[in-house]
Amino acid sequence: MNDPAGPGPEDSRGYYRRMQAAVEELLILKGVVTAADVDGEVEAMASRSPARGARMVAHAWVDPDYKARALADASAAAEAIGLEVGPLRLIVVENTPDVHNVIVCTLCSCYPRMLLGIPPEWYKSRAYRSRVVRDPRTVLAEFGTQIPDGVRIRVHDSTADMRYIVLPMRPAGTEGWSEERLAGLVTRDSLIGVERLPDTV
Amino acid sequence: MAMGADAARARFRPGDRVRVRAAYPPGHLRTPYYCRGHVGVIERFCGAFANPEELAYNRPGLPAQPLYRVRFKSTELWTDYREDPQDVVEIELYQHWLEDAS
Amino acid sequence: MGGLPAGPVERDEHAYDEWERRVDALMMLLSDKERRLLRVDELRRNIESLGAEAYDRMGYYERWMHAIAQTLIERGVISIDELGRTMAGGGEGGGDGDGR
Numbered sequence: 001m002n003d004p005a006g007p008g009p010e011d012s013r014g015y016y017r018r019m020q021a022a023v024e025e026l027l028i029l030k031g032v033v034t035a036a037d038v039d040g041e042v043e044a045m046a047s048r049s050p051a052r053g054a055r056m057v058a059h060a061w062v063d064p065d066y067k068a069r070a071l072a073d074a075s076a077a078a079e080a081i082g083l084e085v086g087p088l089r090l091i092v093v094e095n096t097p098d099v100h101n102v103i104v105c106t107l108c109s110c111y112p113r114m115l116l117g118i119p120p121e122w123y124k125s126r127a128y129r130s131r132v133v134r135d136p137r138t139v140l141a142e143f144g145t146q147i148p149d150g151v152r153i154r155v156h157d158s159t160a161d162m163r164y165i166v167l168p169m170r171p172a173g174t175e176g177w178s179e180e181r182l183a184g185l186v187t188r189d190s191l192i193g194v195e196r197l198p199d200t201v
Numbered sequence: 202m203a204m205g206a207d208a209a210r211a212r213f214r215p216g217d218r219v220r221v222r223a224a225y226p227p228g229h230l231r232t233p234y235y236c237r238g239h240v241g242v243i244e245r246f247c248g249a250f251a252n253p254e255e256l257a258y259n260r261p262g263l264p265a266q267p268l269y270r271v272r273f274k275s276t277e278l279w280t281d282y283r284e285d286p287q288d289v290v291e292i293e294l295y296q297h298w299l300e301d302a303s
Numbered sequence: 304m305g306g307l308p309a310g311p312v313e314r315d316e317h318a319y320d321e322w323e324r325r326v327d328a329l330m331m332l333l334s335d336k337e338r339r340l341l342r343v344d345e346l347r348r349n350i351e352s353l354g355a356e357a358y359d360r361m362g363y364y365e366r367w368m369h370a371i372a373q374t375l376i377e378r379g380v381i382s383i384d385e386l387g388r389t390m391a392g393g394g395e396g397g398g399d400g401d402g403r
Contacts, residue, residue: 016365017322022389023372024325026381032340033332041328042321089247106233106305108347109363118319118327122312124363130309133235134275137284142312152287155275157305159231160268160293161250229348235306256344259378279306 048117050188052083053165056092056115057191058183061170067094070167078115088114093156094167095196100147101154102140102193103164104132112163116191123192133157143194166193172200208249211267212296217243219271220302221294229257232298236290240302241273244291252295267296323364329371340380346370 027033056074059081060067070077074090090112093101105111106129111119122128132139136153140146147153156164168190174182189195213219223238231253246269251262275288282288319327333340349370350358358366375381 016368018390019372020322020326020368022386025389037332038325038328041331042324121316122314127309127312130304130307133290133305152285155290157292162247162293233305253344256342257348
């Protein structure tokens with residue numbers, strides 16, 4: 001079998017870059033895609049970011065009915081506030097005083113990209129994917145996150161068609177804050193569950 | 202998501218105890234090694250989806266398989282689990298990998 | 304690989320190169336409802352087939368680009384010959400294969 005790393009290790013990075021350009025060129029020649037299609041898709045993905053998940057969280061914090069809807073059918077709840085998620089089957093899992101949630105895809109790197117954009121490098125790493133199911137608190141400590149005693153952990157392994165975000169607990173001291181200000185508290189890492197938002201701001 | 206005639210009947214309901222078959226076929230699988238042979242509880246039914254083992258070879262993967270979220274105690278998955286004994290791991294599993302363990 | 308031993312999680316992040324973002328974009332477009340030229344399941348199978356050594360040696364987008372090309376070849380969308388020629392800059396497409 002042809003060595004998939006190409007002509008030599010020092011050139012392997014260039015090899016796949018050339019392959020991407022060549023495949024794109026062939027697909028354009030065959031009328032499968034246009035360069036504008038690819039540009040457009042790059043731009044669309046760049047426009048997706050954790051801020052979209054933060055908006056859902058902030059809205060759920062201020063509106064208990066919305067929170068219930070998000071827990072029941074998160075894709076519909078996202079669409080209901082103008083967040084297009086396409087075919088994404090989203091599940092929202094809620095942090096409580098007794099439960100902390102953390103998301104992983106041990107088999108590859110499944111992530112709610114249509115909502116949050118591209119996942120962080122570490123999420124795709126062998127280290128995270130192997131260890132967070134088995135030693136969640138140890139891994140979370142590497143992110144500087146301590147799980148209090150008495151709080152149990154639910155690790156969600158997205159092995160199939162569903163994708164997940166964590167609904168963190170709303171920090172105290174935020175009474176009367178606007179949704180925009182609340183959304184500003186919600187980080188990407190708290191949506192994945194490797195970070196806990198402060199108890200109080 | 203396929204429904205009706207092209208979907209296998211959903212056998213399990215939330216709360217049912219199920220065991221993951223300890224089978225090790227080659228090919229593309231979405232059942233992690235660490236849960237095979239272990240017992241968990243159905244957390245929810247997610248709908249029926251074409252079988253990814255077949256989709257991986259550009260075959261239709263029908264009838265669609267019911268997909269469930271199954272909750273496992275971490276102490277069940279690893280006998281030397283070091284953290285809180287109440288911790289759980291929840292995994293999406295296709296029905297054809299699950300057996301009744303009630 | 305869940306539950307297997309591994310080292311500490313490295314948290315540094317970097318911006319992706321243009322070609323990597325275009326790999327991502329091709330994956331989205333080729334699997335969309337309009338084209339259906341590949342399934343993410345075929346891509347995953349092709350990545351899993353790399354074997355552990357190549358998997359660990361290759362970067363994330365290198366693996367996905369390998370899988371996209373393999374799947375398109377399997378599906379008959381592109382041929383190995385035309386891909387090789389285009390990569391070398393001698394095919395129908397011409398050019399040096401880098402950029403546009």
